[in-house]
Amino acid sequence: MGTIISLTLFQNRPQVVTTVYQYLVDAEKKFSANNDNSEIMRINQSAGIRPVSVSPAVFDLIKRAVMYSKKFPNSFNVAIGPLVKLWDIGFSGQRVPSATEIRQKLKAVAITGIELNESQLQVYLKYPGMAIDLGAIAKGYFADQIAFQLKRWGIKDAIIDLGGNVVTLGHNQLAKNSDWQIGIQDPKKTRGEILGKVQLPACSAVTSGIGERNFKVRDKFYHHIISPRTGYPVENDVAQVTIFSPSSIQGEVLATVAFFAGITAGQQLVKQMPNVAAIFVTRAGEIKLTSDLNFKKIA
Numbered sequence: 059m060g061t062i063i064s065l066t067l068f069q070n071r072p073q074v075v076t077t078v079y080q081y082l083v084d085a086e087k088k089f090s091a092n093n094d095n096s097e098i099m100r101i102n103q104s105a106g107i108r109p110v111s112v113s114p115a116v117f118d119l120i121k122r123a124v125m126y127s128k129k130f131p132n133s134f135n136v137a138i139g140p141l142v143k144l145w146d147i148g149f150s151g152q153r154v155p156s157a158t159e160i161r162q163k164l165k166a167v168a169i170t171g172i173e174l175n176e177s178q179l180q181v182y183l184k185y186p187g188m189a190i191d192l193g194a195i196a197k198g199y200f201a202d203q204i205a206f207q208l209k210r211w212g213i214k215d216a217i218i219d220l221g222g223n224v225v226t227l228g229h230n231q232l233a234k235n236s237d238w239q240i241g242i243q244d245p246k247k248t249r250g251e252i253l254g255k256v257q258l259p260a261c262s263a264v265t266s267g268i269g270e271r272n273f274k275v276r277d278k279f280y281h282h283i284i285s286p287r288t289g290y291p292v293e294n295d296v297a298q299v300t301i302f303s304p305s306s307i308q309g310e311v312l313a314t315v316a317f318f319a320g321i322t323a324g325q326q327l328v329k330q331m332p333n334v335a336a337i338f339v340t341r342a343g344e345i346k347l348t349s350d351l352n353f354k355k356i357a
């Protein structure tokens with residue numbers, strides 16, 4: 059998935075690790091927008107041609123992603139694929155497209171163009187050139203599924219880390235007070251360099267930001283979170299937002315939506331949600347918390 063994934067258990071259960079690994083290998087094969095043989099690519103290649111039968115998991119995630127896209131029409135959009143591919147940020151083809159190219163692709167991101175047939179488990183993209191991209195939601199879905207399975211297998215305490223999408227389960231066996239410490243990435247520094255840490259009971263922590271997938275052309279900065287209204291990377295005062303929530307899929311979607319909302323409206327949005335909290339980092343490097351979170355800044 060273009061990232062580093064880790065699973066930490068506090069029991070010697072190698073079979074569990076192997077099974078989770080196999081689940082993720084299988085998930086990447088089905089859900090990737092970068093692999094020609096995935097179910098997602100079959101849907102995208104059949105846009106404007108025919109409906110495609112998919113596995114129950116792929117149908118389930120697309121259905122949820124469409125629901126969120128309709129709920130947050132100006133920000134989260136699972137049909138954003140044509141624009142993501144056009145900019146290709148984080149890949150070797152990354153470039154600033156022309157305004158004409160962007161205008162053309164904007165026509166292909168209408169969420170109403172996704173037709174779901176639940177009884178047949180079929181997905182149809184009505185217009186040629188449409189493409190589904192699950193990059194902003196899939197890892198949250200996978201993390202929730204893994205957490206669910208771990209609990210079923212009797213694993214009480216664990217850390218699931220899908221490239222920065224973190225879910226903690228149970229209690230921290232390495233600390234006396236048993237809450238988990240989660241580091242918050244510094245968006246201006248390389249992965250792993252944190253600007254502080256929170257201390258919380260088990261939860262999901264998901265981050266969206268401009269720090270990793272980005273490039274500069276003539277001093278203009280471009281990043282990978284693309285507006286479905288303008289076709290350009292979102293330009294506002296947010297460098298990064300981390301959402302703490304009970305479910306990771308909810309955290310994934312909220313991270314994107316709160317990113318689009320900006321620092322002030324994003325904080326208000328999160329404060330209205332029960333059992334959800336956030337840490338925003340502004341482009342100027344300020345840290346804004348929606349609640350205490352036992353946050354400790356690294357000097």
Ligand code: FAD
Binds near residue numbers: 282314
């Ligand atoms: P988030 O902020 O959570 O999401 C940003 C991503 O969401 C963007 O990169 C884009 O894909 C999409 N997006 C942009 N704008 C919007 C919008 N308005 N609404 C909805 N979505 C939007 N990366 C690789 O480099 N190589 C791979 O081989 C690879 N394979 C993958 C396979 C799978 C199954 C998945 C799910 C992802 C894969 N990725 C791959 C992508 C990578 O893992 C991350 O998904 C990507 O880096 C963004 O994740 P994030 O959590 O950093 O950002």
